[in-house]
Structures are given as structure tokens and as C-alpha cells.
Amino acid sequence: MKQHAVIDSPYGALTLVAEDGVLCGLYMTDQRHRPPEETFGTADDGPFAQVEEQLTAYFAGELKDFSLDLRLNGTPFQRTVWDQLREIPYGETRTYGELADALGNPAASRAVGLANGRNPIGIIVPCHRVIGASGGLTGYGGGLERKQRLLDFERGSAGRTLF
Structure with a gap:
């Protein structure tokens, strides 16, 4: 239900x-x-x-790691990517390529990006912490402005932009 x-x-x-x-x-x-x-x-x-x-x-800036039971409904590959997202520390970022490398498949950065975009539990499963190879912001289901705000918030640097 x-x-x-x-x-x-x-x-x-x-x-x-x-x-x-x-x-x-x-x-x-x-x-x-x-x-x-x-x-x-x-x-x-x-x-x-x-x-x-x-x-x-x-x-409020008082919690950096969520400890909630989650039901991540998706393909096995998507769930693997989403699990990897949860390993990105608060205030840090990873590129799609770095995630693909961590999964043992360096050629899978595009597939990682597609799985990232289908993340059903935004913020808690921090897909906003994934950036492009150049270090700039790329797609975000919630919009690039929100992504930038979330990253700035986590870095304690409101107003600074990555792009």
C-alpha cells in the first residue's frame, strides 16, 4: 500500500x-x-x-548522513548506481566517470548518468553531488538552480557557483 x-x-x-x-x-x-x-x-x-x-x-545543517530505511525501486544497475551515490560524502562531488570507475566499468559514465537521473529519492540519495567531467553542473531532475543551491548549502558557501 x-x-x-x-x-x-x-x-x-x-x-x-x-x-x-x-x-x-x-x-x-x-x-x-x-x-x-x-x-x-x-x-x-x-x-x-x-x-x-x-x-x-x-x-538546518545539523545532519550530514541520513539513516532511513529506503525502498529503491529500479533495475539492478540503477540500484547499484544509487547505492554508490549514497557513498559520496556530504559537501563533496563525484563525476559520472568517477562513479563508473567505482562500479568497475569506466565506459559506463553515460549509463551512470541515466540511472542518476532516475533516482527516485532525491536529496537523501544525493544525486545532486554528481557533476560533469569538466567540474561543471550537468543535468539534474530538480533543475540546475536547485542542484547549485544544494551543493552551495552543503559546502557552506551560499552564493558561489560552479559554472
């Missing part, structure tokens, strides 16, 4: 989705690859207390 709730954040409204009480989605407004609203299940804040608590602490 799926349930969802919409919460406010410094980056706009976030839609949280749980399947059988486990977080399976965190979507931003106007996010690319956002599933249709009717797939989010019934509106219910019940399963999200811990998620909201940790997101609040993250946005």
Missing part, C-alpha cells in the same frame, strides 16, 4: 512517498521523471515522521 505527504523545504515542496511504510520516493515540484500523482497512493503523514525529522535536521 502506498501513501504520500507533501512537506515544505527551503527548495520548495517535497512529495514523500512510502510503500508499506518504507520511503520509496522523494520528489520535487516540476521534477523530471516525476511519476504521476495518482501513483503516490493515499495522502497520509503517518509513515513520514522520521523522514521529516531527518530532512529538517539536514536543512
